[in-house]
Amino acid sequence: MRRTTLVPYLFVTPAMLLLLAFGVLPIAVAAVVSLTDMNISGLANWRNVEFIGGANYVALVADPDFWRALGNTGLFVVVGVPAIVLISLGVALLLDGSDSRFARALRSFYFVPAVTGIVAISLVWGYLYNTQFGLFNWLLSLVGIPQVQWLSDPWLAKFSVALVAVWRGTGLNIIIFLAALQGIPREYREAAALDGAGPWRTTRSIVLPLLGFAIFFVTVTTTIAWLQFFDEPFVLTDGGPLGATTSMSIFLYKEGFRLNQFGYASAGSLVLFAIIAVITVIQLRLRRRDVEY
Amino acid sequence: MSSTEPRIRRSRPPEVRRRLAISLSVGLVLLVGALTTAFPLLWMLAGSFKPQREAIDFPPTLLPQEPTLANYLRLFTELDFGRYLLNTVLVVLIGAFGLLFMAMAGYAFAKYRFRGRDGLFFLVLATLMIPVQVTMIPTYLILNGMKLTNTLVGIALPTLVSGFGVFLFRQFMSTIPDEVLEAARVDGAGELRTFVQIVLPMSKPILAVQAVLAFITGWNSFLWPLIIASDQKLYTLSVGLALLNQQLAVDPALQMAAASVMVVPVLLVFVVFQRYVVQGFALSGLK
Amino acid sequence: MKRTATRTLAAFAAVGLAAGLAACTSDGGGDADGPLTVWIMGDSGANFEQLVAPFTEETGTEVEVVAIPWDAIDERLTTAVASGSGPDLLQIGLSKLSTFAAAGALLPLDEHLADHPGLAAGNFPDGVAEATQVGGETVSVPWVSDTRVLFYRSDILAENGIDAPPASWAELREDAKVLAARGDGQYGYYIPQWDSPLPVIMTWDFGGDIVSGGEIDFDTAAFAEAVDLYTGLYADGSVPTNGDFDQTQGFISGIAPMLVSGPYLAKSIADAAPELDGKWGVTMVPGADEKTSLFAGSNLGIWHNTDQVDASLDLLEYLSSVEAQLSWFEINGELPAVSAALEDATLQSDPLVQVYSQQLADSKVLPLVPNWDGQTGSDLLNALNAIVLTGADRDATLAELFTKTAGTPVG
Numbered sequence: 001m002r003r004t005t006l007v008p009y010l011f012v013t014p015a016m017l018l019l020l021a022f023g024v025l026p027i028a029v030a031a032v033v034s035l036t037d038m039n040i041s042g043l044a045n046w047r048n049v050e051f052i053g054g055a056n057y058v059a060l061v062a063d064p065d066f067w068r069a070l071g072n073t074g075l076f077v078v079v080g081v082p083a084i085v086l087i088s089l090g091v092a093l094l095l096d097g098s099d100s101r102f103a104r105a106l107r108s109f110y111f112v113p114a115v116t117g118i119v120a121i122s123l124v125w126g127y128l129y130n131t132q133f134g135l136f137n138w139l140l141s142l143v144g145i146p147q148v149q150w151l152s153d154p155w156l157a158k159f160s161v162a163l164v165a166v167w168r169g170t171g172l173n174i175i176i177f178l179a180a181l182q183g184i185p186r187e188y189r190e191a192a193a194l195d196g197a198g199p200w201r202t203t204r205s206i207v208l209p210l211l212g213f214a215i216f217f218v219t220v221t222t223t224i225a226w227l228q229f230f231d232e233p234f235v236l237t238d239g240g241p242l243g244a245t246t247s248m249s250i251f252l253y254k255e256g257f258r259l260n261q262f263g264y265a266s267a268g269s270l271v272l273f274a275i276i277a278v279i280t281v282i283q284l285r286l287r288r289r290d291v292e293y
Numbered sequence: 294m295s296s297t298e299p300r301i302r303r304s305r306p307p308e309v310r311r312r313l314a315i316s317l318s319v320g321l322v323l324l325v326g327a328l329t330t331a332f333p334l335l336w337m338l339a340g341s342f343k344p345q346r347e348a349i350d351f352p353p354t355l356l357p358q359e360p361t362l363a364n365y366l367r368l369f370t371e372l373d374f375g376r377y378l379l380n381t382v383l384v385v386l387i388g389a390f391g392l393l394f395m396a397m398a399g400y401a402f403a404k405y406r407f408r409g410r411d412g413l414f415f416l417v418l419a420t421l422m423i424p425v426q427v428t429m430i431p432t433y434l435i436l437n438g439m440k441l442t443n444t445l446v447g448i449a450l451p452t453l454v455s456g457f458g459v460f461l462f463r464q465f466m467s468t469i470p471d472e473v474l475e476a477a478r479v480d481g482a483g484e485l486r487t488f489v490q491i492v493l494p495m496s497k498p499i500l501a502v503q504a505v506l507a508f509i510t511g512w513n514s515f516l517w518p519l520i521i522a523s524d525q526k527l528y529t530l531s532v533g534l535a536l537l538n539q540q541l542a543v544d545p546a547l548q549m550a551a552a553s554v555m556v557v558p559v560l561l562v563f564v565v566f567q568r569y570v571v572q573g574f575a576l577s578g579l580k
Numbered sequence: 581m582k583r584t585a586t587r588t589l590a591a592f593a594a595v596g597l598a599a600g601l602a603a604c605t606s607d608g609g610g611d612a613d614g615p616l617t618v619w620i621m622g623d624s625g626a627n628f629e630q631l632v633a634p635f636t637e638e639t640g641t642e643v644e645v646v647a648i649p650w651d652a653i654d655e656r657l658t659t660a661v662a663s664g665s666g667p668d669l670l671q672i673g674l675s676k677l678s679t680f681a682a683a684g685a686l687l688p689l690d691e692h693l694a695d696h697p698g699l700a701a702g703n704f705p706d707g708v709a710e711a712t713q714v715g716g717e718t719v720s721v722p723w724v725s726d727t728r729v730l731f732y733r734s735d736i737l738a739e740n741g742i743d744a745p746p747a748s749w750a751e752l753r754e755d756a757k758v759l760a761a762r763g764d765g766q767y768g769y770y771i772p773q774w775d776s777p778l779p780v781i782m783t784w785d786f787g788g789d790i791v792s793g794g795e796i797d798f799d800t801a802a803f804a805e806a807v808d809l810y811t812g813l814y815a816d817g818s819v820p821t822n823g824d825f826d827q828t829q830g831f832i833s834g835i836a837p838m839l840v841s842g843p844y845l846a847k848s849i850a851d852a853a854p855e856l857d858g859k860w861g862v863t864m865v866p867g868a869d870e871k872t873s874l875f876a877g878s879n880l881g882i883w884h885n886t887d888q889v890d891a892s893l894d895l896l897e898y899l900s901s902v903e904a905q906l907s908w909f910e911i912n913g914e915l916p917a918v919s920a921a922l923e924d925a926t927l928q929s930d931p932l933v934q935v936y937s938q939q940l941a942d943s944k945v946l947p948l949v950p951n952w953d954g955q956t957g958s959d960l961l962n963a964l965n966a967i968v969l970t971g972a973d974r975d976a977t978l979a980e981l982f983t984k985t986a987g988t989p990v991g
Contacts, residue, residue, distance in 0.1 A: 007484045008405035015398035016413060018391075018454040023420030026431035040683040043430075044661045091326065094319050102320065107571075108564045109327035112334050115559040117513035119534045120552035124337045127545065131822035132765070133829050135336070135353055147765065152822035154970070167330065175567075179574030199315070221421075221457070228424050241773075241823050242965055252426045257654045258954035260679070262430070269427035276422040349829055349852055371626070429655070430662055437663040520659050523617070523667070525625060525646045535649040536622070544852075 027273060034266035043262060056267035066268065068243055069251035072158070076247060077226045080162050080169075084222050085215065088170045092177030093203060107178070114171025122235030125164050126151075129236070151237050154244035161245050165232045169225070173218050180214035181207070220283050227276045248272045334556060341365070341550035348546035364550035374554065376526060377533040384449045384518070384529060385511035391453035392503050398454075399462020400492055404474065414463070420456040425516070433520055445527060448518045452510055458503050465499040465576060466492065502573030505566050512559050530555045615642035616891055617667040621878070622650055627912045635898045641891050654954075661685055666883040668892045672720055673878050674945060675952045677712060680881065682950055686719040687882040687889070693718065698897040705919050711945040712879055714991065720879035721896055722917035724908065726842050727939045728781060728874045730866060731849075733837035735859040745838075745863045749785060749809055752838065752866045756818035759837055768818040770825060770836035771810070773965055776957030777874045777946060778840060782806035784944060787869035791947045796956060796988040798981055805868075807964070807978065814968040821969060828852060831860070840865060842876065846932055847913045862935045864942075875943035877917060915940075947990040959984050 034056055036042070042049040060066050091110060095103050113121075128135045129150035137147045150160045184207060192202040208215075230249035233239055239246035239254065246254075252272065256265035328335075336355070340348055341364055343357040368374040401407075402414050432451050433442070441447030469492060477487045493500070515531035522528055528536075534551045537544075563570070620628045625647030632643045646667065648656055653676065660666035661683045672680055680686055693699055701709035704722045712720055730752075732745045740759055746752035756768025771778065783790055788802020813819050820836065827845065830836035832853045839845075849856065865873045880899060882892045898904055905916035906924055915936055916922050922940070927933050949956045963981040966972040 005484075008401040008407040008410070011397040011401035011405075011488070012413065014394040015454045015459055016416075018394065018450070019417060019420050019456060019459075021435055022428060022432050022451045023423055023456070024416060025435070026428035027423050029431040030427045040658065040661060040679065043658065044664075044684045091323070094323050097316070097319055103323070104567065106323050106327045107567055108560065109331040111563055111567070112331045112556075112560060115509050115513075115563055116334060116556050117515065117531050117534075117552075119515060119531050119538075120337065120555055121333075123534075123538075123545070123548050123552050124333045126824065128333060128336075130824050130826065132820070132835060133349075133353070133826055133833075138353060147822075149822045151824050152969075167333075170330075175571055176574050179571045182571065182575040224422055230425070237823070242962060242970065249424055249426055252424065254954075256426060256430075257658055258958075259951065260658070260954070266427065269424055272424050273422060273427070276424075277419070280422060345852065349832070373626075430658065433659045434662055437665070442663065442665070519649070519652050520655055523646060523660075523665075524644070532649070535651065536625075536647055538649065538651065 027269070030266040030269050033263055034270050036263045038262040038266075040260040040262075043260075052263070056264050057271075059264065060267055060271065065243065065246070065251060069246045069248045072244070072246055073227060073229060073248045075158065076162055076165075076229050077223060080166055080226050080229075081219060081222050083162075083166050084169045084173060085219055087166065088173035088218065089177055089211075089215065091170065092174050092181060093207070095174070096178060096181040097199075107174070110174050111171040113168045116168075118231040118235055121164065121168065121232075126236060129160055152241055154241055157237055157241060157245050161233045161236055164236065165226075165229065168232070169222065173222065176218055177211070177214055180211050184210050216283075216287050220280060223283065224276055224280060227272070227279065248275075337549045337556075338553050340546055341553045343546045345544050345546055348544070348549075364547045365554070367547060368550055368554065372533070372537075373525075374530070374533055374551065377528050377530045378554070380445060380518075380527055381512055381529040381531075383445050384514065385508055387446060387449040388453060388507045388511040389504075391449075391455075391458075392500065392507055394454050395458040395503065396462050396493065396496065396500065397488070398459045399464075400466050400488060402459070402463040403466035404469070404471075417456045417459050429516070429520065436521060442521050443523045443527060444521075447521045448514070448527065448529070449511065451517050452514060455510075458506070461503065461574075462496075462499060465496060465573070468576065469495055498569055498573035498576050500573070501566055501569030505563060505570050508562055509559055513555070614888075615644045616669060616888060616895055617644045617646060618895075619646050619648050619656070619667045619670040621648055621653065621671050621673065624912050627908075630911055631904060631908050632895070632898070635895060635904075639891075639894060641895070643895065657683065657685065660883075664885060666886075668883055668886045668888055669895060670881055670883060671723065671878045672881050674712065674876055675957065677720060677879060678714060678948045678950050678952070679954070681714040681719050685881075685884055687884045687886065689718045689721070689882070689893075692889075692893055696893050696897045698900045699893075703900065703918050703920070705917075705922070705940065708875060708917070708945070711875070712948070714948060716991075720881035721900060722877065723880040723899060724877045724914040725875065725917040725922075725940055726844075726877040726915065727936060727943050728777065728840050728842055728876070729862045729864060729935055729939050731831060731839050731841055731845060731860065731862050733831065733834060733860050736834050736837040745861070746866045749782065749866045749868050753809065753813060753816065753818070756813060756838065757816050760816065760818040765835065767820050767830075767836045768816075768838060769813060770827065770830055770839040771813060771819045772825075772827065772839075773823045773969075774961065776952070776961050777876070779803075779806050779810055779960060779964060780946060781840070781865060781872065781874055782809055784872040785865065785868045785870050791990050794990055796947060796949060796985045796990060798960070798978070798985060807967075807974070810964055811968055811974065832856065843913065843915060843932070843936055862932055864935065864939050871939075871942055873939050873943045875940065875945045877915070949988050949990055956985055956988055 035051060035053055036049050037052050037055075038049045095107060095110075097103075127133075131137060131147055131149050131152060134150070136150065140146075140148060149156060151157050188206050188210070189202055192206050197205070228249050229247040230253070233245040233247055234250055234253070237245045239250040248268070249272070252265050252268045255261045255268060339356055342360040342362070343354070344359055344361050344363065347354060347358060398417075402410060402417075428451070436442050436447045436450065439447075441450065473491060473495075474487060477491050482490070513531060514529060515535065518527065518529040519532050519535070522532070530551070534548065534555065537548050537551055618628070625645045628645045629643070632645075636642055653673075657676075657680065666685065672686075689699065699721050701718075705725075708722055708725075709718070712722065730745060734745075736759070737743075737745065737755070740762065742755050742758065746755050752769065759768035760766060780790055783800070783803045783806040786802040786805040788800045790796060790798055790800065790803055792800070814821070820830075825836070827836075827839065827841065828848050831839060831845070831849060846862065849860065864871045880896060882889065882896065886892055900918055902918060902921045902924070905918045905921035906927065908914060909916055909921075909927065915933070916927075921927070922937055928937065946952055946957075959981060963977050966977050967974050
């Protein structure tokens with residue numbers, strides 16, 4: 001009988017300390033700050049800060065910019081997450097077909113966007129999308145199509161920004177799906193082939209169900225990431241034009257760092273955190289119900 | 294031998310031919326997809342070798358007409374990118390400790406029962422849902438209190454451990470058979486020794502995955518070095534690249550060279566480790 | 581088991597709180613008798629080291645330069661204010677001056693001016709030093725000046741029958757129409773969608789202002805005229821409507837042969853397109869009743885709780901000396917703010933500088949509101965861009981702007 005020891009606690013402590021210090025503590029601080037009117041002079045001198053209760057939350061609800069950011073975020077999630085899941089899954093299925101050197105080389109190509117820092121990405125894509133001098137419009141002009149305002153048209157900008165994010169997000173998920181596919185025993189597929197099932201049928205009826213957990217995992221993590229969508233709209237359009245690509249995270253950032261309204265931004269952060277938590281829990285519940293037939 | 298066996302293959306049977314056709318078309322689709330995906334960065338790489346004048350030419354040239362190494366030279370001689378590179382490497386190396394901490398935590402969550410385990414693990418997952426913007430100022434205040442601002446450790450610390458990593462380690466380590474661990478204990482090995490000598494070696498695949506992910510995070514980190522380093526000597530590559538971004542983009546070729554310096558090493562790391570990365574995810578029970 | 585767990589969790593919480601509390605103690609900026617830390621914007625870091633080398637030689641005080649990316653100044657300021665530890669000296673863009681002062685980040689300098697005559701208001705062009713006072717206090721010293729002038733492609737204008745650059749905004753509007761008629765994708769003038777001072781310059785040129793009674797007031801006749809001009813240029817089809825139009829490339833390629841910008845553009849054009857020498861020029865803003873332009877640039881300030889007040893003041897005085905100011909122009913291309921330096925003969929021999937000085941003599945500072953970049957200027961741009969880019973109703977949008985900004989205190 002093993003003595004109940006401190007050992008697990010010792011193992012867990014370093015990681016937990018860091019996660020608590022840089023994850024949990026900040027959100028707790030934000031919760032407190034969200035009940036105050038802290039701004040830049042308050043940050044400098046805590047005596048300038050006043051407790052205002054739920055006033056920030058009330059103001060949030062009345063702020064059209066908040067609702068627009070929420071709407072944009074929702075749109076990005078609804079469009080982006082399925083796109084990433086489907087594309088990653090599709091590419092993984094195709095890549096899994098062959099285990100040749102060729103396929104492995106191609107894997108690296110697909111992973112390139114995922115390893116590139118956002119600053120480099122903004123540079124390249126900003127140039128590609130540029131209306132007058134960008135590569136895309138130049139290619140279009142060769143076939144007689146007039147200039148497209150990739151980043152200036154309110155609706156097109158949303159699409160352009162989401163495209164870059166999808167481009168970036170598929171890399172890691174392709175790897176995850178490939179890994180999951182490797183875990184499917186060869187026998188299953190061979191048995192299906194013997195039974196006369198074509199590759200598409202095999203995929204649909206055997207492989208996909210077995211990928212259930214992987215698909216679920218990718219969906220949940222991608223959803224969480226896209227609810228916090230920040231990098232791409234920030235570097236490509238700064239949330240513009242006129243707020244068309246402003247996500248919740250950008251809204252919070254601007255309130256906090258450009259307008260120095262830290263109390264207000266903290267309230268927004270709590271709201272975003274709550275939304276992420278609720279959606280994740282819903283996804284988890286759905287999955288549990290699904291599996292428990 | 295040759296006379297008794299009927300000559301079966303005059304031409305490939307339609308079955309095989311069809312499979313070959315599918316294979317080829319799949320290969321083609323993948324190739325086109327891969328090139329399209331990698332295109333923006335290939336173009337960036339090409340642009341880094343253009344002289345300044347050619348880089349802002351319109352219509353744009355795909356390949357440099359007058360390739361030059363001048364941009365790269367300038368980065369390392371005039372613009373201190375050698376130092377930024379060194380700092381970035383150091384930050385990544387510090388990240389190796391994070392690997393160890395996450396492995397330990399994952400192991401504990403997977404293989405031990407202890408009070409508060411589920412609660413703590415829930416917290417771990419919860420940290421994934423916290424928007425980064427909200428953590429910026431409190432994190433800075435904490436680091437300031439620990440006198441770690443303006444140090445490389447301070448830069449690496451906020452992202453040293455991730456909930457995602459702990460989760461993956463736990464998933465993986467829960468697949469390690471209990472018998473192996475029991476056998477070690479029966480042999481008299483202490484817990485720590487068991488961890489180091491049995492569990493870690495068995496965890497190579499997941500360690501590879503985490504190492505690559507940690508490398509990518511550390512390498513590309515922009516936010517924390519920017520805020521925490523008040524001394525330019527501690528800037529990392531990302532910040533150096535941002536410095537080149539003035540209000541008017543006058544020298545895109547130089548910026549692309551800097552961006553290329555950032556991308557190429559990470560890509561090399563991935564290419565070398567990719568088999569282990571896939572294996573690592575596979576063995577984490579992602580099915 | 582339960583006790584161990586709760587004790588552990590309690591320990592975590594305690595550590596967390598302790599770290600938080602410890603973090604709240606302020607730290608003074610810079611060490612006494614150590615090197616002076618200076619924040620410089622953009623990538624001029626290496627150049628600045630060159631500039632202060634003589635200072636270090638003379639006084640033995642080391643100067644450490646930290647280059648801050650333009651996009652990151654907000655974060656830097658916030659974290660520095662939060663922790664209390666900043667540099668010793670810092671460069672402050674004029675549009676951010678109020679924000680810094682509101683944060684209490686700057687050391688009031690009035691009491692030190694007597695000992696450091698080089699910093700006195702008289703050294704700088706009329707009114708500039710006073711205009712950059714916040715709440716009647718001097719918290720910074722002008723360092724580099726910047727203004728806005730009209731850039732034009734003389735060759736393209738000549739090709740289209742325009743022999744001289746427009747001398748009034750009305751003329752510019754006409755000329756822009758002619759130039760935009762050159763063809764598809766060609767424009768006459770460029771209005772940057774992020775340029776909040778431009779409509780203010782236009783308002784000044786129509787003889788008015790956006791300030792009355794110490795508060796922001798956009799509801800004036802001159803501003804209405806400025807809006808007419810701004811929206812008119814768009815309505816004529818003379819300006820590009822995409823937000824990512826590249827100013828330098830636009831000018832060099834001739835797509836936008838006229839625009840209002842600052843001396844840094846001149847340097848960029850000269851560097852990137854030397855073959856255009858002689859084919860472009862600068863002149864004062866077209867103007868209307870007045871030819872007033874923007875007095876922009878940066879000031880230098882001292883961090884409020886620096887340990888090295890005297891050394892910082894000495895450095896400040898050095899940077900305000902005529903030699904240093906002229907040296908900086910040579911090294912980095914930024915115009916001096918000190919009058920004596922501006923009037924220097926060698927400097928004035930540059931025809932571009934002549935235009936800049938002429939314009940600087942008739943320039944005003946943006947109103948010192950608490951937050952121009954983040955708030956007032958941003959609201960102005962949003963309103964104008966909504967009207968010209970999305971067709972929002974002019975009167976309704978402007979009315980909203982008036983209500984939003986009414987009562988914003990100036991200075």
